[in-house]
Amino acid sequence: MPKDTGTRAEQRARTRRTLIRQGRRLFAEHGYGQVGLAGIVAAAEVTKGALYHHFDGKAALFRAVLEEVQQEVGASVAGAADAHTDPWEQLTSGCRAFLTASTAPDVRRIMLVDGPAVLGWREWRALDEASSAHHLREALASLVDAGILAPQPVAPLANLLSGAMNEAALWLADSGGEQDLEDVWSALSRLLESLRDN
Amino acid sequence: MPKDTGTRAEQRARTRRTLIRQGRRLFAEHGYGQVGLAGIVAAAEVTKGALYHHFDGKAALFRAVLEEVQQEVGASVAGAADAHTDPWEQLTSGCRAFLTASTAPDVRRIMLVDGPAVLGWREWRALDEASSAHHLREALASLVDAGILAPQPVAPLANLLSGAMNEAALWLADSGGEQDLEDVWSALSRLLESLRDN
DNA sequence: TAACTCGACATACCGTTGGTATGTGAAAGG
């Protein structure tokens, strides 16, 4: 594995990616508070100088990791939704994709548990909004426009559903099969179904 | 304010209460990670020796603080629910009480943001279960028994609703009036209403 | 191509933090 080869931009990008990768691994495995910079830079086979050259500090590295996680989840949700043309199926498949994606252990810990505490809920919410929350709000809005959902403010409803799915993902990841995905999904889809007009 | 008076048990209890009080204040104001033991013991006018005599460490103090917060919220929910005899009104008034109680700044930060990250989601959930979550589950169960809700597993539904309300409380506390309690509450009560059979 | 610049780190160091080991003086018990 050549490490100090290639152009400078390549080396820079590779170091940054390695820091994010190892940071993500360690943050996911032990939690933000239990991971030291020493462990991260050792795993990445660099020094603290490199970390502070790329990021403003520990929290900034975590933010970069969280952004990566959020983007993956958002892409998964968008991909699932775009596979359908019917707006209702777009909503349900998007929600289901969110559930399965955010049940992964690293997503769970980084995005759902440590994220708000480390970055503050406000900034966490901004990242969530940019990556996947707006999908939900837009899906609900188009359902209201199509008359499938009763006319109502979509923003509060989107927040409620988002919180419900976050909690569901936490339960799923924790119970580890004891409470199956299908049980939670049937409860969530029943909830969504009950919202339909008529 | 006499500090070193009274029996030993009284002194002990007073010191413990003071530590919890000041810890709660500082944790709520600055967040768990930004608060040092030095600040806590200074505010409580004791030393670290006292803190470690009463608690196993920083996280254990936080746990005691969180337990107090949870119990207050739980008592508020139970009180609101017990004020009604109709099971549906018990549910709705309990949910509304939860919303208003957990919108308070210290409850929000300690219980909803830092709690899961500091203690781990599993332990956090256990405390939540003991204090208020079981109220929700029991209310839903009796509504199913009464035929007001369609027969369904209540545990997953309770989790979804709990998550929805947590997120709603975070939004409420953050927007600070911009997004009013009534907006969120109307969305939540609409959601609950849509669950009713017929 | 030789001299120079600059960026991508490495090294050495610092203040603060959570945690521990030990000391102490007053209240409880006989």
Next chain:
DNA sequence: CCTTTCACATACCAACGGTATGTCGAGTTA
């Protein structure tokens, strides 16, 4: 009274996040 016990206070430590400075090679210029 004397002893024990307990509720802390004091002194200390290792580890942590963060910073200031040094270094060396790739890129640029003459």
